Amino acid sequence: MTQTSTSDVTPDTAETQPTGTEPTETVMETVVNIGPSHPSTHGVCRVVVHLDGEVITHCEPIIGHLHRGIEKMAENRTYLQVVPLTDRLDYVGSMYANWAYCRAVERLAGIRVPERAEYIRVIVCELQRIASHMMGIGSTGADTGAFTAFMYTFAQREKVVELFELLCGARLTYNYVRPGGVSRDLPDGWVEQCRAFTAQHPSAMLEIDDLLLGNVIARARLKGVGVLTQVDAVAWGTSGPIARGSGVDWDLRRDDPYSVYPRFDFSVPLGDNGDSYDRARVRVWECVESCRIINQALDQLEPGSVQAEGLPRLLAPRPGDAYDHIESARGSLGVYLVSDGSPRLYRMKVRSPAFCNLAVLPLLAKGHTLSDLVVILGSLDPVFGEVDR
Amino acid sequence: MKIEDLREHLCGIYPDLCPLFSIEFGDGVLCVSHERLHQAASDLKDLGFDRLGMVTAVDYGEEFELVYRLQSRAMHAGIFLKARIKRETPVIASVCDLWPAANWQEREVFDLFGITFDGHPDLRRILLTDDWVGYPLRKDYEDDRIIRRPDYI
Numbered sequence: 308m309t310q311t312s313t314s315d316v317t318p319d320t321a322e323t324q325p326t327g328t329e330p331t332e333t334v335m336e337t338v339v340n341i342g343p344s345h346p347s348t349h350g351v352c353r354v355v356v357h358l359d360g361e362v363i364t365h366c367e368p369i370i371g372h373l374h375r376g377i378e379k380m381a382e383n384r385t386y387l388q389v390v391p392l393t394d395r396l397d398y399v400g401s402m403y404a405n406w407a408y409c410r411a412v413e414r415l416a417g418i419r420v421p422e423r424a425e426y427i428r429v430i431v432c433e434l435q436r437i438a439s440h441m442m443g444i445g446s447t448g449a450d451t452g453a454f455t456a457f458m459y460t461f462a463q464r465e466k467v468v469e470l471f472e473l474l475c476g477a478r479l480t481y482n483y484v485r486p487g488g489v490s491r492d493l494p495d496g497w498v499e500q501c502r503a504f505t506a507q508h509p510s511a512m513l514e515i516d517d518l519l520l521g522n523v524i525a526r527a528r529l530k531g532v533g534v535l536t537q538v539d540a541v542a543w544g545t546s547g548p549i550a551r552g553s554g555v556d557w558d559l560r561r562d563d564p565y566s567v568y569p570r571f572d573f574s575v576p577l578g579d580n581g582d583s584y585d586r587a588r589v590r591v592w593e594c595v596e597s598c599r600i601i602n603q604a605l606d607q608l609e610p611g612s613v614q615a616e617g618l619p620r621l622l623a624p625r626p627g628d629a630y631d632h633i634e635s636a637r638g639s640l641g642v643y644l645v646s647d648g649s650p651r652l653y654r655m656k657v658r659s660p661a662f663c664n665l666a667v668l669p670l671l672a673k674g675h676t677l678s679d680l681v682v683i684l685g686s687l688d689p690v691f692g693e694v695d696r
Numbered sequence: 697m698k699i700e701d702l703r704e705h706l707c708g709i710y711p712d713l714c715p716l717f718s719i720e721f722g723d724g725v726l727c728v729s730h731e732r733l734h735q736a737a738s739d740l741k742d743l744g745f746d747r748l749g750m751v752t753a754v755d756y757g758e759e760f761e762l763v764y765r766l767q768s769r770a771m772h773a774g775i776f777l778k779a780r781i782k783r784e785t786p787v788i789a790s791v792c793d794l795w796p797a798a799n800w801q802e803r804e805v806f807d808l809f810g811i812t813f814d815g816h817p818d819l820r821r822i823l824l825t826d827d828w829v830g831y832p833l834r835k836d837y838e839d840d841r842i843i844r845r846p847d848y849i
Contacts, residue, residue: 544797
């Protein structure tokens with residue numbers, strides 16, 4: 308696949324309209340509707356694209372096809388019953404939503420988490436970052452026609468998913484991080500298996516980097532495509548690899564440190580130009596940094612309890628509100644909770660990084676061709692479970 | 697910057713806002729009247745809160761509370777800006793002119809709470825379909841498909 312073929316998209320209407328005041332000059336505008344169910348939209352996203360020839364003059368993402376009303380559903384459940392719902396937000400990075408929600412609950416209810424549980428949370432979430440970025444980098448390859456890279460990244464993702472399967476039995480919706488700790492301790496032999504993974508992963512990343520981002524066709528398709536300036540990245544509230552690809556030096560793990568992150572030595576990769584290439588590159592190097600964090604966490608891991616002592620089965624925090632956020636694979640993922648003192652949540656709001664990142668799509672796509680739109684959308688790496696909630 | 701230092705810093709520049717500043721669960725909270733919201737947001741932006749993290753609302757029966765989360769990269773601090781509006785007149789000034797990030801976020805609040813943002817360039821439903829009836833995150837929203845889960849106490 309070199310470009311989005313015309314059979315993949317359906318022209319809605321083709322109309323002729325005059326531009327300016329000169330009646331002789333006309334421009335053909337074609338409105339093309341992509342999605343909601345199209346492989347290049349990475350989920351159920353519909354994009355209405357206005358084209359002048361093959362150049363995008365305006366585009367608008369239409370979201371909400373996967374809206375399940377998770378925030379409304381949460382109001383009908385107890386604090387523990389909401390944890391499985393958070394799995395379904397970002398289904399490529401369930402651990403993050405688990406953790407962000409649990410941190411907000413712990414803040415609201417004043418729960419202290421044992422140190423071993425904090426280390427395990429860091430380890431699984433850095434593994435999750437790798438698994439999620441493998442999906443992001445792989446689909447960047449698939450979008451640019453380099454499908455082989457997708458296979459390489461998915462081989463690595465599979466290893467992480469197997470580690471998670473050993474940990475909690477699930478491959479996608481883990482329900483592992485719980486208020487007060489994690490659901491169970493690491494199984495026997497897991498630490499060794501995890502070390503074996505982190506030992507081989509950086510070299511695999513170099514191979515993928517070489518294979519995909521060193522490829523002359525992929526570079527031509529990615530470089531200079533969908534440039535997001537640093538000013539726009541801040542003003543539009545983007546976060547994660549999207550903002551860092553534009554050179555915004557902002558990572559919650561370092562700048563608003565939570566959990567045991569201050570104890571680790573890691574660097575935050577940044578891009579220079581803010582194009583699709585830089586966003587993919589930032590993801591590649593973040594995976595390598597994640598391996599460093601995991602290794603340090605495994606070294607510092609001490610035996611102990613993984614669940615807070617004396618936690619009631621039915622939490623009923625005092626009335627009030629609390630917010631907490633973590634650096635997910637897609638950016639700053641925040642959960643805002645309001646309690647009225649009853650065992651059920653009064654209000655849950657998920658500050659979804661994918662939602663805010665997707666809002667810049669019209670900005671990035673303007674002036675590019677339709678085939679570049681696919682690359683730009685892929686480089687934003689949206690997960691529609693989280694965008695639509 | 698610690699949240700206590702932030703309070704001193706804010707009070708030095710805006711003495712009149714100081715009594716409105718409180719600390720809850722470790723977060724700085726600034727509650728203002730809905731008429732002052734836009735001005736306060738603008739002041740905080742000038743102070744260095746350059747990122748709008750989140751816009752949301754909470755239904756408290758008689759009133760809606762608008763919650764804005766602002767972040768400052770320079771100060772390494774976050775702050776909540778809150779304003780209450782009456783349920784009968786759910787209108788508040790949009791902050792789209794300060795942060796374009798508010799565009800989709802305010803559309804979401806409009807979609808799910810029915811709160812109108814004055815000055816928003818493109819206020820339409822975003823997550824639900826255009827013909828949806830009602831505002832689902834209001835506490836009085838009725839829908840046949842909502843199944844009340846039993847109490848397990």
